[in-house]
Amino acid sequence: MKKVIALLLASAMAFSLTACAGVAPATVAPAEETAASADEAAAPAEETAAPAASGDEITLDVIICQYGPNTNDWFLRGSTGMDGTNFTEKFEQENPGIKLNLEVVSWNDVYTVVDTRIANGNAPDILNIDVFANYANEGLLLPVSDYCPEDLYKDFFPSFIEQSVIDDTVWAVPDLASARALFYNVDMLEEVGVEVPTTWAELEDVSQAILDYYDGEVYPWGIDMTTDEGQAAFAYYTWGNGGGFVDADGNWAVNTPENVEAIEYAIGLVDKGFTNPNPATQTRYDLQDMFAAGKLAMIIAPNQLPTYVADKGGSINMATASLPANEGKKSSSVGVMDRVMAFKDDSAPDQAARNEAIGKFLSFFYDPENYVGWVSMEGFLPAVNSAVEALVASDESFAAWLSVLDSCQFYPAAKAEWDQVKQGVIAAEQNALAGADVKAELDALQEQLP
Amino acid sequence: MPYLWLLPSIVLIAVFVVYPIIIVFRMSFSEITKSGIVGDFIGFRNYTDAVALPAFGVVMKNTFWWVISVVGLSTLLGIIIALVLNEEFRGRKLVRAVLIFPWATSLVIQASVWNYIIKYEYGNLNNVLLNLGIIRQAINFRSSYQIEFIWECAVGIFVTIPFVTFCVLSGLQSIDDSLYEAARVDGASFRYSLFHITLPLVKPSLTVSTVLNIIYVFNSFPIIYTMTKGAPANKTDTMITYLYMLSFYDRKKGPATALSVIGFVILCICAGIYMMTVMRKEETL
Known part of the structure; x- marks a missing residue:
């Protein structure tokens, strides 16, 4: 009998453990998340109790991604970022009747948090994230025209707004951007006696020279093909060879001869020993x-690399240049943009008031008085015209970067299959690193796409 | 009356164990959108999709080797360490206290620390070996994904040993010394008493630790996620990390849910078979 009980107990335990772990991605993470937000939610709930009688009170659930060590302070807690106050406090003071239930979530967790909240029917009102196509395609988002004040809408860079259009509707607005460029160690290149490369052939020559001069102690070139950001490598090399994710008509074209040549070239750099040895697991931060x-x-x-290096205590004499391109092909810079979007909430009693509140949030956020501090704090590039003047005045290098931003290409994030393509090109690169045939990999990916 | 006393635990188990399991089972037979909205019933399509995924075979093979190597080797090493710790020697208490560290530290921290130790560029292991003059040039300890996977298993073994050791140790301490004395009087060798007294008597605690270990290790997420994220192309993923990547990176939530149910069933079968064989043997003894 004892044995039977023991067996029962053990299997009950097994059950409970599997239950926890088996559904971990689906339930444990949100449990933590809701536990954390429960405390925060408790406070505004009490506050809202009194003025709720007037019927005007609106609470907006906002999720902001954590861009750096200061994000949390600036938005929520701190008294340093914003002249003795923080975003939430200042917003609520200036906008009586609107409460913010704002959470700062790390980039590592934000997809898990948002997806689980959507699955539980508890989507945020305002979300700051990079992707938007899935949410828009599934009918979860409000069109920007429903809530964005017109003068603010006109303030956004038009080329940025275009990146968030599906079926002629704008579904999200850009919150900030960054542009990628080639950074090189000036002293090192001078010591070796080489110029910064502009073509792929030059890149190989320069790499060989650096490798020889330092006897393998220095990696000439950095490549990141990790699960985190391998799609950027795909963009760097294919765009530099006249290829890319899509063709001229905007249809998926991942297996073009240009793309195959580009990725084979990149893998070749690794195989020749010009790069960091483990591109599949060494992230951009490892490289930085x-x-x-x-x-x-x-x-x-x-x-932001100069800021990053300075924060790490490094003092590298660095300069920037355009990304090297294949002979006769145009060099193209890579822009990365994040977005702000608003979710539908059919349970809200007064939709017009809710839309107006979301608009007020955006107007407040993009007000140069607040926005300039936010963008420059994390070293990003702005998404609105009204911030340019102040930013250029504060830091001259901004002007150069803003012109780079003008010529940037962006990921085709508005296409529904972007997640699949992004993971697909990363897998293709990683398989190629492990010896697979690039063309076969990209052909297989293209076959799955419409 | 006894049910009244059991009620709190029954409620807890129902809410936090049974209910989520039911939800996941239901989800695995439903269509799930990329954003995670659960839709219509679609039968076994999530399961067929999951099995048809190109990485499925590799991931299952990895999971098998991961569980076998980590549970097997950590059990073997754990028994040896427990036997040593059961002897009287100076500083035994200290060693026991230190041994618990790998078990008590968060796995994410452990895995990150090991990442630094085996780093090629400025890893501690290379530095130590270079400074001791054992090697002349830094070694790339992660030169291929097969080797990276072996490292992950090694870290898994390292963090699991303490658990086995303490389970076995508790069993060892309950063995009456008079048994060994009697054996010695009868002229039994160390080997003989190990296999005929020690091991049979610690078997119950070993059974518990092994079953729990299979479940823990099968479900272990942090080591692999922190060290390689399954790269390159899911070749170092186990089932648990793979289904997470599938759900939140590839956004194939349906197949991911199906995989988690498959994992659950595999675990139930493993635990069941193990328990049954052990029980049958005990009864025939």
Whole structure:
């Protein structure tokens, strides 16, 4: 009998453990998330109790991604970022009747958090994230025209707004951007006696020279083909060879001869020993650390690299250049943009008031008085015209970056299959690193696409 | 009356164990959108989709080797360490206390630390070996994904040993010394008493630790996610990390849910078979 009980107990335990772990991605993460937000939610709920009698009170659930160490302070807690106050406090003071239930979520968790909240019928009112196509295609988003004040809408860079259009409707607005360029260690290249490369052939020659000069102690070139950002590598090389994710008509075209040649070239750089040895697991941050430590001579990185290196205590004499392109092909810069979007909420009693509140949130956020501080704090590039003047005045290098931003290409994030393509090209690159045939990999991916 | 006393635990189990399991089972037979909205009933399509995924075979093979190597080797090493710790020696308490560290530290921290240790560029292991003059040039300890997977298994073994050790140790301490004395009087060798007294008597605690370990290790997420994220192209993923990547990176939530149910069934079968064989043997003894 004892044994039977023991067996029962053990299997009950097994059950409970599997239950926890088996559904971990679906339920444990949100449990933590709701536990964390429960405390935060408790406070506004009490506050709303009194004025709710007037019937005007609106609470907006806002999710903001964590861009850096200061994000949380600036939005929520701090008294340093914004003249002795923070975004939430200042907004609520200036907009009586609107409460913010704002959460700052790390980029690692934000997809899990948002997806689980949507699955549980608890989507945020306002979301700051990079992707939007799935949410728009599934009818979860409000069109921007429903809530965005017209003068603010006109303030956005038109080329940015275009990136968030599906079926002639704008579904999200850009919150900020960054542009990628080639950064190189000036002292190192001078010591070796080489010029910064502009073509792929030159890149190989320069890499060989650096490799020889430092006897393998320095990696000439950095490549990141990780699960986190391998799609950027795909963009760097295919765009530099006249290829890309889509053709001229905007249809998926991942297996063009240009793309195959480009990825084979990139893999070739790894095989020849010109790069960091493990591109499938060494993230851009690993590479940036190596660059800051003087172990890497050239790296493709966003405009915040100088700040990053300084924060790490590095003092690298660095300069920027255009990304090298294949002979006779145009060099193209890569822009990365994040977005702000608003979710539908059919349970809201007064839709017009809710839309107006969302509009007020956006107007407040993009008000140069607040927005300039936000963008420059994390070293990003702005998405609205009204911020340009102040930013250029505060930092001269902004002007150069803004012109780079003008010529940037962006990921085709408005297409419904973008997730699949993004993961697909990363898998193709990683398989190619492990020895697979690039063309076969890209052909297989293209076959799955419409 | 006894049911009244059991009620709190029954309620807890129902809410936090049974209900989520039911939800996941239901989800696995439903269409799920990329954003995670659960739609219509679609039968076994999520399951057929999951099995047809190109990485499915590799992932199952990895999961098998991951569980076998981590549970097997950590059990073997755990028994040996427990036997040593059961002897009287100076500083035994200290060693026991230190041994618990790998078990008590968060797995994400452990895995990150190991990432730094085996780093090629400025990893501690290379630095130590270089400074001791054992090697002349830094070694790339992660030169291929097969080797990376072996590292992940090694870290898994390292963090699992303490658990086995303490389970076995508790069993060892309950063995009456008079049994060994009697054996010694009868002229039994160390080997003989190990296989005929020690091991049979710690078997119950070993059974528990092994079954729990299979479940823990099968479901272990942090080591692999922190060290490789399954790269390159899911070749170092186990089932648990793969279904997470599938759900939140590839946004194939349907097949991911189906996979988690498959994992659950596999675990139930493993635990069931193990328990049954052990029980049958015990009864025939």
